[in-house]
Amino acid sequence: MEGEEILRVENLVRRFGGFKALNGVSLSISGRGVTSIIGPNGAGKTTLINVITGRLKPDAGRVYFMGRDITGWPPHKIVRIGIARTFQIINLFTGLSVYHNIAIASLSRGNSADVDGIIRRFGLDEYRDHEVIKLPHGIQRIVEIAVAMATKPRLLILDEPMAGLNSGEKGLVIERIRDLEKQIPVILVEHDMDVVFSISRRIIVMNRGEVIASGAPDEIADNRLVREIYLGE
Amino acid sequence: MRRMLGHEIYSLVIISIATAVIPLSREPYYIYLSSLFMILSIFSLSYNILFGYAGLLSFGHALFYASGAYSFAIFTISIYRDPLVGTLVSVAVSLILALLVGVLTLRHGRIYFSMLTLAFGMLLYALLLKWRSLTGGSDGISGIPRSGFIIDLYDPYARYYYIYVFFLLVVISLYIFHRSRYGLLIKSLGVNEDFVPYTGHSVFRLRILAFIISGSIAGIAGALYAILMGVVNPDLAYWTTSAEPLVATLIGGSKFFVGPIMGSLVFVVITTYASRIAEIWQLVLGLILVALILGSRGGVLEVVDRIWRARRYSGLRI
Numbered sequence: 001m002e003g004e005e006i007l008r009v010e011n012l013v014r015r016f017g018g019f020k021a022l023n024g025v026s027l028s029i030s031g032r033g034v035t036s037i038i039g040p041n042g043a044g045k046t047t048l049i050n051v052i053t054g055r056l057k058p059d060a061g062r063v064y065f066m067g068r069d070i071t072g073w074p075p076h077k078i079v080r081i082g083i084a085r086t087f088q089i090i091n092l093f094t095g096l097s098v099y100h101n102i103a104i105a106s107l108s109r110g111n112s113a114d115v116d117g118i119i120r121r122f123g124l125d126e127y128r129d130h131e132v133i134k135l136p137h138g139i140q141r142i143v144e145i146a147v148a149m150a151t152k153p154r155l156l157i158l159d160e161p162m163a164g165l166n167s168g169e170k171g172l173v174i175e176r177i178r179d180l181e182k183q184i185p186v187i188l189v190e191h192d193m194d195v196v197f198s199i200s201r202r203i204i205v206m207n208r209g210e211v212i213a214s215g216a217p218d219e220i221a222d223n224r225l226v227r228e229i230y231l232g233e
Numbered sequence: 234m235r236r237m238l239g240h241e242i243y244s245l246v247i248i249s250i251a252t253a254v255i256p257l258s259r260e261p262y263y264i265y266l267s268s269l270f271m272i273l274s275i276f277s278l279s280y281n282i283l284f285g286y287a288g289l290l291s292f293g294h295a296l297f298y299a300s301g302a303y304s305f306a307i308f309t310i311s312i313y314r315d316p317l318v319g320t321l322v323s324v325a326v327s328l329i330l331a332l333l334v335g336v337l338t339l340r341h342g343r344i345y346f347s348m349l350t351l352a353f354g355m356l357l358y359a360l361l362l363k364w365r366s367l368t369g370g371s372d373g374i375s376g377i378p379r380s381g382f383i384i385d386l387y388d389p390y391a392r393y394y395y396i397y398v399f400f401l402l403v404v405i406s407l408y409i410f411h412r413s414r415y416g417l418l419i420k421s422l423g424v425n426e427d428f429v430p431y432t433g434h435s436v437f438r439l440r441i442l443a444f445i446i447s448g449s450i451a452g453i454a455g456a457l458y459a460i461l462m463g464v465v466n467p468d469l470a471y472w473t474t475s476a477e478p479l480v481a482t483l484i485g486g487s488k489f490f491v492g493p494i495m496g497s498l499v500f501v502v503i504t505t506y507a508s509r510i511a512e513i514w515q516l517v518l519g520l521i522l523v524a525l526i527l528g529s530r531g532g533v534l535e536v537v538d539r540i541w542r543a544r545r546y547s548g549l550r551i
Contacts, residue, residue, distance in 0.1 A: 053431075075430035085431060093424040104421050107414055108433025151433045 138169025277493030285487030288423030293354025301455025315381025327452025373466030486532030
């Protein structure tokens, strides 16, 4: 399953005042499938995503995407090179329709994007002209992923896509992620361990700004350090 | 969706026909007021690209209005005597100025942007006041030619329809822009600017695009004002002039394409008729603004929209 290396981060450091949110994080993502990043609150997962996607600049370290050094690039340039993301708290053009949200994202890839095709693929036909703010939370999550996919990414990063969803809505989102992982690599930051262990090809565990373990789900489940630090056993 | 489109076009057609037939009244005062309305509409529509679409509150939009008016006056008096060429030169000057000011102001946060636009507007005001040899200082420039080598606007009806043609051109082009993909991208800035980069677009570039379009159209309004009045003075760059399209847009409703036009109509009517009754037009305008902002931030059209929505009407919004 290991294919071409898509993303590599080397010794990333990011401080907030005296607090080191990232303390020399290095990792590499290759091939398709879901790579989950887990860890307790404050482990540095979202900071890592924010540095990779240009929302934050690192104090030290490098980020490479498909072999290119993209460290410190602005977010829109990172999206254009092929990294799309979603957010913990839903981030969309909530005052606009589903169609317009997807159209805006697809315009970054020129004229050719098939907005209605994306809407169909994500099962959003009935919500096409609805204002996003008026949609149920679970549907908004799917719209968020559809918007990210409209930028034609080569890597998709989902930051806690299950946050605030009920079990029915989670099922919908998992279904979409399973479809997507066949096409492109997906990085998933998630707290719901059932979801993580059922969907991931590989799991990276972070704690206090460092990567403490990495491997297949069964390896992580058996890892003594992970059980001690993360699961509290 | 289709019905919304229908209502927008419907109101624009009514406005276009109404302004076209005003000269049939043969009343110079109505013709003058209608000209003022069209010029303020152009100025306010240009302002709303920043305010209603891109979510940028400019306190210095008069910068482009005044630069349009002055460049028209200076060009037609000193370089080439023709209103049409003068108008085109005004647009070019305002466009270049918008690009320069945009580069200097648009990288900053919204509050700083607002303050910087105010500063640039007042900078031009000071320049117009002090550079007497070019601008005539506080007297301004008078004797602006209305007839030229290509077209003749000496006749007041010709002048009116010259303004009318530009009014129509601006309304139609901005309407096409409003429905276009670029219109949508600029609107995205106003809806959630923080999210824009994650859809692959540069906030700065979109802001610059909005600023250039807005500035050059304000330049047209300035040139038309110079043609209508035959005289320009530094007050055109003063901050109170910048407030006029803001007030008109707030009255009409910044979230509606026709909002600035409706607001301009109300503004011209109030400033004209309330001042006739007594010197209280500022008070009347202030009360209307307070009532609208407290009661309905979307202006007069929001009130109308709410009533129609209650009757299952799908809305007039941008």
